[in-house]
Every structure is written in C-alpha cells, then in structure tokens.
Amino acid sequence: MTLSLVSIAGAVGCVVRYLFEYVVRRSHPTNRPWATVAANALGAGIAGYAAYRLIGTDDANIRAIVLTGFCGGLTTFSSALAIPVILQREHHWGYAVALITTTPLLCSGMFVVGMSLAH
Amino acid sequence: MRAHITLSPKQLGFAMLFVALGGAVGTLIRDLLLKINLYAIPRGTAVYSSTDWTHQIPWVLLAINTVGVYVATDLLRHRLKHHDPNDPMRLVLVTGFLGGLTSYSGFFVDLAAIWHLTIGGCLLVAAGAILAGLSAGMLGLGRHRHRA
Numbered sequence: 001m002t003l004s005l006v007s008i009a010g011a012v013g014c015v016v017r018y019l020f021e022y023v024v025r026r027s028h029p030t031n032r033p034w035a036t037v038a039a040n041a042l043g044a045g046i047a048g049y050a051a052y053r054l055i056g057t058d059d060a061n062i063r064a065i066v067l068t069g070f071c072g073g074l075t076t077f078s079s080a081l082a083i084p085v086i087l088q089r090e091h092h093w094g095y096a097v098a099l100i101t102t103t104p105l106l107c108s109g110m111f112v113v114g115m116s117l118a119h
Numbered sequence: 120m121r122a123h124i125t126l127s128p129k130q131l132g133f134a135m136l137f138v139a140l141g142g143a144v145g146t147l148i149r150d151l152l153l154k155i156n157l158y159a160i161p162r163g164t165a166v167y168s169s170t171d172w173t174h175q176i177p178w179v180l181l182a183i184n185t186v187g188v189y190v191a192t193d194l195l196r197h198r199l200k201h202h203d204p205n206d207p208m209r210l211v212l213v214t215g216f217l218g219g220l221t222s223y224s225g226f227f228v229d230l231a232a233i234w235h236l237t238i239g240g241c242l243l244v245a246a247g248a249i250l251a252g253l254s255a256g257m258l259g260l261g262r263h264r265h266r267a
Contacts, residue, residue: 010146011139047224075223078187085256
C-alpha cells in the first residue's frame, strides 16, 4: 500500500518538475535547464521542511511518501549533472560550471531555509 | 534541441502521462533499492554504532544517482540527441524514469544526518557525489567518439 503511494507521489513530483520545464521553455526557448535547477531547489526546500517536521515520527509511511516519493520525484540528480556535462562538451563552459556549482549551493540553502521554517 | 514549443491541452496531457508513468516506475525502484540495509547486523552479535558517520553514507543512493547520470548523458547525447524535449521516449525515460529514479532531495536529507556527526565528512560526501556524477557523465559522453 505504502509502496504504491510512494510511487504515485513520485509520479506527481516528476510531473510538477516537467511542468516547470514546460512553462520555462514555452516562454523562453532554451536548452538551459534552469527549470531543473528550480525544481531541485524547491524539492530540497520541501525536503528540509518535511525532514525536520517528521523527525521522531513513528509513522515511517508518511516519511516515505513525502520524502522518498514526492521530493524524490520532484528533484533529479541525473539531469542536474548530465546537462552540464553535455553543455561542456558543446563548449558552453561557463554555463556548465555555473550549473554544477549553483545547484548544490542553492539546494543546501533551500534545505536549511525549509528546516528553519519548520523549526 | 532548441525548440519553441507550445503544446495543445491534449498533447500536454499525454506528455504529463508519459512523465508520470516513467516517474512512478523510477520512484518505485529507488524506494525498493533504498530498503537495502548495508549495515544489517544480526541481532545479538554486535553493537551497532550510530555515532560512526561512515555508516550514514548513503551508498545506495549515491550508486543510483551516479548510474542515473551515466545513462542520462548517454541517452541525451546519443540515442535521444535529435529528439525534442517533448518526445515521448525522452519524457518517459529521462524526465520520468531517470528523474524519479535519482534524487537530489533525498541526498540532502542523508547529508544532514552526517552533518550532525561531522561537518567535514558531510562536505566530503557531497563533493564525492558530485565528482562521481561528473565522471559518470564524462563516461556517458565518451562511448561514441564521433562529433556531431
């Protein structure tokens, strides 16, 4: 039961991330993945909030659904690094370095913001 | 790859469905893989030391993420190179499946647990994860040397 809810929550997270990408690309045609960065940052923020809120919760199910499912689906590690690697190969060094460095910094910042909001 | 795209409501619905399908499967597999307990010690044989920060390193998630970067780079650079971002195959495999399979947020939750024990260890794991991902990406690029 929890397994299917985690899976559905992950699907919802992925769709939200896709909608970010769709909206960005529709208004500003680009292959720069700033929507992915935004989705990762938002996901990290929600994860920080939820992880803090759910500390000590006996109900492991809600933790799995929110953290593993929704936040896990909303964020992506594969595209976060694959796109900069491809951009680097296409000689867009600046963009590649900017993406590789800003994503973890932004995500950890958002994670801390999420935690302090929950505090 | 650069494309100005506005989808009709029907097309957008299908695109969301493709992403959801891939994402559901990817998340399910990640959830199942994360249930692997690397430090499972038979009861009564040893004392589990929770203060050992190395026991908090999320090896399984690191492996999932690293493999995910390799496969994504390989797909986007080769098989899906000429497909636009709303190609069904790309939506299912990259945005959905690999996006659901890999996780940036789960990684930060694990890093936070290490941070409480050792800040240096936390930074080391974070740097290691990104370096591993970049190496996997370079490996994914290099399988076919021909330039496009």
